[in-house]
Amino acid sequence: MQAPLIEFRQVSKFYGRGEATIRALDHVDLSISRGEFVSIMGPSGSGKSTCMNIIGGLDVPSAGEYLFQGIPTGGFSRTQLTLLRRHMLGFVFQGFNLLARTSAVENVELPLTYRGMDARERRRLAMAALEQVGLKGREDHTTQELSGGQQQRVAIARAIVTDPAVLLADEPTGNLDTRTSTEIMQLISHLNNERGITVIMVTHEEDIAAYGQRLLRFVDGRLTSDEIRQKEVEIVH
Amino acid sequence: MFIETAKLAWRAISRNILRSFLTVLGVVIGVAAVIAMVTIGNGTTAQVKTELQRLGTNTLFLRPGQWGPGRASTEAKRFDDKDVEAIRDQISGLRAVAPINRGTATAVAGGQNHSTSAIGTTNDYLIAQDWDLVSGREFLPAEERGQAACIIGETLRKELFGSADPVGQTIRLSNVSCPVVGLLAAKGQSGMGDDQDDTVLMPLKLHQRRIGGTTTISSIVLSAHDGVSTSRVQSDVESLLRERRRIGIGREDDFSVNDMSQIASTMTGTTMLLTGLLGAVAAVSLLVGGIGIMNIMLVSVTERTREIGIRLAIGALENQVLTQFLVEAVMLSIFGGVTGILTGLLLAYGVVTFLGVPFVTSPVIIFVAFAFSAAIGMIFGYFPARRAAQLNPIEALRHE
Numbered sequence: 222m223q224a225p226l227i228e229f230r231q232v233s234k235f236y237g238r239g240e241a242t243i244r245a246l247d248h249v250d251l252s253i254s255r256g257e258f259v260s261i262m263g264p265s266g267s268g269k270s271t272c273m274n275i276i277g278g279l280d281v282p283s284a285g286e287y288l289f290q291g292i293p294t295g296g297f298s299r300t301q302l303t304l305l306r307r308h309m310l311g312f313v314f315q316g317f318n319l320l321a322r323t324s325a326v327e328n329v330e331l332p333l334t335y336r337g338m339d340a341r342e343r344r345r346l347a348m349a350a351l352e353q354v355g356l357k358g359r360e361d362h363t364t365q366e367l368s369g370g371q372q373q374r375v376a377i378a379r380a381i382v383t384d385p386a387v388l389l390a391d392e393p394t395g396n397l398d399t400r401t402s403t404e405i406m407q408l409i410s411h412l413n414n415e416r417g418i419t420v421i422m423v424t425h426e427e428d429i430a431a432y433g434q435r436l437l438r439f440v441d442g443r444l445t446s447d448e449i450r451q452k453e454v455e456i457v458h
Numbered sequence: 459m460f461i462e463t464a465k466l467a468w469r470a471i472s473r474n475i476l477r478s479f480l481t482v483l484g485v486v487i488g489v490a491a492v493i494a495m496v497t498i499g500n501g502t503t504a505q506v507k508t509e510l511q512r513l514g515t516n517t518l519f520l521r522p523g524q525w526g527p528g529r530a531s532t533e534a535k536r537f538d539d540k541d542v543e544a545i546r547d548q549i550s551g552l553r554a555v556a557p558i559n560r561g562t563a564t565a566v567a568g569g570q571n572h573s574t575s576a577i578g579t580t581n582d583y584l585i586a587q588d589w590d591l592v593s594g595r596e597f598l599p600a601e602e603r604g605q606a607a608c609i610i611g612e613t614l615r616k617e618l619f620g621s622a623d624p625v626g627q628t629i630r631l632s633n634v635s636c637p638v639v640g641l642l643a644a645k646g647q648s649g650m651g652d653d654q655d656d657t658v659l660m661p662l663k664l665h666q667r668r669i670g671g672t673t674t675i676s677s678i679v680l681s682a683h684d685g686v687s688t689s690r691v692q693s694d695v696e697s698l699l700r701e702r703r704r705i706g707i708g709r710e711d712d713f714s715v716n717d718m719s720q721i722a723s724t725m726t727g728t729t730m731l732l733t734g735l736l737g738a739v740a741a742v743s744l745l746v747g748g749i750g751i752m753n754i755m756l757v758s759v760t761e762r763t764r765e766i767g768i769r770l771a772i773g774a775l776e777n778q779v780l781t782q783f784l785v786e787a788v789m790l791s792i793f794g795g796v797t798g799i800l801t802g803l804l805l806a807y808g809v810v811t812f813l814g815v816p817f818v819t820s821p822v823i824i825f826v827a828f829a830f831s832a833a834i835g836m837i838f839g840y841f842p843a844r845r846a847a848q849l850n851p852i853e854a855l856r857h858e
Contacts, residue, residue, distance in 0.1 A: 240802045273851055277771075279771060279851050279852050280852060288500050297575065299776065300775055300776070303770070303773060303774070303775050303776070304773075304775075305709075306771065306772070306773050307772070307773025308773075312772060317767045318764070318767075318771075318855060319768075320765055321765075331769070331772060332773050334462055335769075335772070335773045335774045335775070336773070362551065379772065383773075456599070458650060
């Protein structure tokens with residue numbers, strides 16, 4: 222049997238020490254397969270962001286084991302975690318996190334630059350990714366010249382240009398109005414359906430979470446509920 | 459990949475060009491100082507050398523005390539007339555033996571006055587120092603015995619008489635009326651920048667009585683005939699004077715005999731000492747410049763924390779971020795270095811043109827200055843760059 226794409230075995234994360242210790246994650250077991258669209262919800266401080274950071278290799282568990290494609294990451298160096306992010310993961314943030322004063326296409330090229338890809342190939346892939354997110358014709362606009370929704374599209378293009386296995390979205394619609402949010406969510410769903418990219422998304426809005434086929438809820442660092450609700454995607458549409 | 463990094467660095471620098479310029483000002487000043495100094499020093503050294511070559515290598519200078527960098531002494535016994543006579547009588551192969559006493563005198567004529575260098579000597583001085591007369595004559599024997607007379611230089615003539623012929627006129631030198639008997643041909647500036655024509659020659663006896671107030675002689679210049687070995691003359695003069703001054707075997711000379719090349723090396727030594735000293739000042743300036751770069755790079759890292767977070771999150775390795783900031787620092791300091799080199803050369807060009815000495819650039823020092831400024835960027839940029847590379851991406855992304 223093929224190993225799940227992402228697996229948590231009794232993962233815990235503590236911050237601080239002694240009396241002041243905060244358990245951000247408390248013995249979480251979790252398994253996510255290829256192609257899933259997982260929404261993660263929970264009040265702030267519930268551990269959902271910590272969970273995302275650990276999946277994203279930006280943080281490491283204090284205890285327990287995080288396996289990526291069946292490989293334990295416990296012994297990974299900082300460099301190995303970076304290479305995991307570079308080759309397997311794409312990030313979309315609430316605040317877009319594009320480079321300022323930099324054109325859309327250059328932002329999208331950035332992760333390819335760090336792979337050492339040559340300029341022409343980079344440009345070609347970045348243009349294709351921008352077209353996929355519906356920003357054809359705006360490649361040379363700088364970050365400041367784009368609306369919030371367009372900036373988030375650039376960020377999505379940047380996340381998928383490397384053809385990642387997993388797209389990690391941390392409140393991707395948190396800074397957007399309802400109509401733009403819907404557009405962005407439809408784009409993400411589309412990438413999940415058509416390209417088979419596994420999507421893991423943190424949100425605190427029920428209707429946004431409903432785009433996922435699976436919903437995880439965190440409370441006080443514990444995974445309290447894990448529902449599959451495949452059909453609701455159709456209902457929302 | 460390197461070109462990408464260089465482009466990124468250039469973009470970061472040009473984003474705030476004024477700040478970048480102010481940051482590297484320390485390096486600019488340090489490098490400009492070194493370059494200007496060395497170039498001017500090279501020019502004057504070259505000038506001195508040419509001049510010494512022109513004067514010939516058959517000239518010897520005799521001074522009381524030991525002469526060399528940092529050991530010019532006035533304590534030792536000075537010479538007298540008998541020394542000059544003894545040298546003239548007992549040393550063979552000499553074409554001129556001229557005593558020299560220097561002093562300053564105010565020359566007054568026709569309502570004009572000018573402070574000038576007054577040299578008490580004999581006619582031999584004209585031979586030994588290669589002076590020609592454009593008008594008038596040398597001192598007469600009666601004048602050499604102490605009768606008032608003087609031969610003036612071109613600058614002094616201009617100051618006192620304008621373009622008129624001074625021969626036959628009378629000037630007052632420290633309250634002595636001196637008929638002007640000759641006019642020296644113009645020589646221009648010496649290698650050390652002073653005006654050789656701003657001078658008046660007087661008979662030694664008159665100078666001793668009225669200006670020096672002494673009966674001694676402070677230095678003697680010897681000129682050997684062509685083809686005579688100066689080192690032979692040098693050692694002959696040394697043993698003669700040791701005898702006359704009763705210096706026991708094993709004791710050091712209390713006088714010195716130098717030829718032009720030795721004097722040249724003394725002067726070069728002085729120049730080098732000065733260069734070293736100014737070099738130290740420049741080094742401090744470069745150090746301060748380096749700290750300036752470090753400071754602004756730290757500010758830059760803080761300002762761009764979020765950007766660094768983004769880069770780390772999407773797959774930049776620590777080394778790639780480190781390289782980026784290091785290249786930026788090195789680029790900054792190289793810009794400073796290049797600006798400094800150009801400024802220094804420009805400055806030096808202005809100064810040497812003003813001094814009338816040749817413009818001699820040194821490729822070695824330009825290369826060293828360039829390499830040094832790059833090294834400054836490397837050293838002082840490393841710490842901020844490492845700080846950037848080691849940022850925690852989660853915290854960096856949260857940074858506003």
